[in-house]
Amino acid sequence: MENAIFIEFPEAEKEELHINNFGRSVTKPGHRYGPAVRSFYLIHYILDGDGEFSVNGASYRLRQGQGFLIEPDYLTTYTSDQKRPWTYVWLGFSGRRAKSILNSIGLNQDSPVFTCEPEQHLEQFVLDMLNHNYGTASDLYRREAMLMLFFSTLAQSKRSTMADHSENAYVAQVIRYIQDCYHEPLRVEDMARYVGLNRSYLSTLFKKHTGLSPIKYLQTFRMTRAAHLLSLTKLPITAIAYSCGYQETESFHKIFKQHTGLSPKQYRIQEQNKTVENREKIHGK
Numbered sequence: 001m002e003n004a005i006f007i008e009f010p011e012a013e014k015e016e017l018h019i020n021n022f023g024r025s026v027t028k029p030g031h032r033y034g035p036a037v038r039s040f041y042l043i044h045y046i047l048d049g050d051g052e053f054s055v056n057g058a059s060y061r062l063r064q065g066q067g068f069l070i071e072p073d074y075l076t077t078y079t080s081d082q083k084r085p086w087t088y089v090w091l092g093f094s095g096r097r098a099k100s101i102l103n104s105i106g107l108n109q110d111s112p113v114f115t116c117e118p119e120q121h122l123e124q125f126v127l128d129m130l131n132h133n134y135g136t137a138s139d140l141y142r143r144e145a146m147l148m149l150f151f152s153t154l155a156q157s158k159r160s161t162m163a164d165h166s167e168n169a170y171v172a173q174v175i176r177y178i179q180d181c182y183h184e185p186l187r188v189e190d191m192a193r194y195v196g197l198n199r200s201y202l203s204t205l206f207k208k209h210t211g212l213s214p215i216k217y218l219q220t221f222r223m224t225r226a227a228h229l230l231s232l233t234k235l236p237i238t239a240i241a242y243s244c245g246y247q248e249t250e251s252f253h254k255i256f257k258q259h260t261g262l263s264p265k266q267y268r269i270q271e272q273n274k275t276v277e278n279r280e281k282i283h284g285k
Helices: 098-105 122-130 137-156 169-181 188-195 199-210 214-232 237-243 249-260 264-282
Strands: 002-008 018-027 032-036 041-048 050-055 058-063 066-070 076-080 087-094 113-115
Touching: 002 122, 018 122, 018 137, 032 214, 041 098, 041 122, 058 066, 087 122, 087 137, 098 137, 122 137, 169 188, 169 199, 169 214, 188 199, 188 214, 199 214, 214 237, 214 249, 214 264, 237 249, 237 264, 249 264
Parallel strands: none
Antiparallel strands: 002 018, 018 087, 032 076, 041 066, 041 087, 050 058, 050 076, 066 113
16 A cells, blocks of 8 residues: 555557656555556655565665666566665656657666655655646646756756666566567467477476566466556556457456446546546546
8 A cells, every 4th residue: 555646647548658647656665566567667766664675586686875777568566675665756757759759768677766866856856847747738747847857856866876677588578579469369389489498397487587477477467557548547447458469358347346446437437536636636626
């Protein structure tokens, strides 16, 4: 659990750079998110406390003044410490320029951790965005300015030196295959054939490096994509089910409820109401 204030905006894939969401959270002891995948880039910056961030078999113990990058479509988990849980701000973004900007900063999934001193104002940039969250031209340009200042500060800061963690090549290939083809009726046999491995060996290797079986990873990926579309679009549920690889809407409903505890319709109402509630909370209504 966490006490969070956040704002989300519908995804705009054709933009050069788009702000998807941003917020501030005070987490409960042992708060855990994941394993899950995201459809956009996401940066967390830790204001207080300790915790652990994991991606594809690599784990990082992180504290105040550090942060981590989550790239789209990678399975990640992060957990707050039981005694000193995290407080953090986060910023999600996408668009054609996103990857090149992160490359210029030196952040990627092989090197996802950075260190930035509190006086460098990353928190203030996000809080400023929370206070200017309406659809006016003035607020839009101000949020974009804060995003650029956030990137500028990261580029200036010296990232902490962490040991390099090389991904297993076969697992990385299968993950990319899932990311590209999740909307199709995939089987483990298809994944194994794609990388030229025995089905059983691939399953063992995949679970060792991700903690999940290939099918469970695929299902988690599909459900995360579905949840994102339900939250931020008005697409019909049948269309979302089909775009996430489910030919039968009934199967999609069943698996989604197992994954989230809610039906797709209930989840959409809940998540879309959260944005309204957070706007009211921020502006004291």
